[in-house]
Amino acid sequence: MPALGQTFGIEIVPVVDLRLGSVVRAKAGERNRYQPIVTPLSRSPDPVEVAAGLLAVAPSRHLYVADLDGIEGRGRDVASLRRLATAFPAVTLWIDAGIATRAEADAFLDQGLGRLVLGSESQADDALVRDLGDRAVLSLDFRGEDYVGPHEILATPAIWPERVIVMTLARVGMGHGPDLTRLADLHRQAPTGCRLYAAGGLRDRRDLAALAEIGVSGILVASALHDGRL
16 A cells, blocks of 8 residues: 555654553643544554554554653653554654653663654753754644744754654644645755654645645644544
8 A cells, every 4th residue: 555645745654642551632732631542443542553553544664652641741651662663663663752851862762662753842952952963853843823942943943853843733633734834934944955744734635735835745644544534
């Protein structure tokens, strides 16, 4: 089965949001309201079962995993991450677990679970983004119109790694369409060779065409896959 979005040159990256060992349904970035997912792609909210369902309908080399326990400071769900890495050895996990220090990053990288995602909302400054470079994926996080994170990360495109996610949290799970204006603006600022990935709001294949037109390389997707809109 060819990867979804191949016609438009857009990479579809399926998304798993983990909380307390289960996959939850993300909506509008309101994490306190996320509930265990109910989806036709899996019989349960078990991470491996849900990931298998997502990858069956959207084959991908990458799987984005938001470890919400780690992001929210409850301790990282290493057991679930290890299960996913073991179950899908040909897929590289992109993992946001709220890591913000070099010691945490080194410990994570030593485990060999996947590619580290540095969420701007979790960073105190730009040091870790500069230090890790292309060994990490950067997520530029936005709530509404507001960027969340150290200003120097957003204001210094020269330090961005090869892959940058533009995370529009208010659009996650809402089906309102990607934030094309913001994505186009950041694409103009991005250094040569930087690949932007949209996150939040995808409705259908028409949005993929619009993203391709402005030069976006990929998009993180959950709801549109669970709901059968792609």
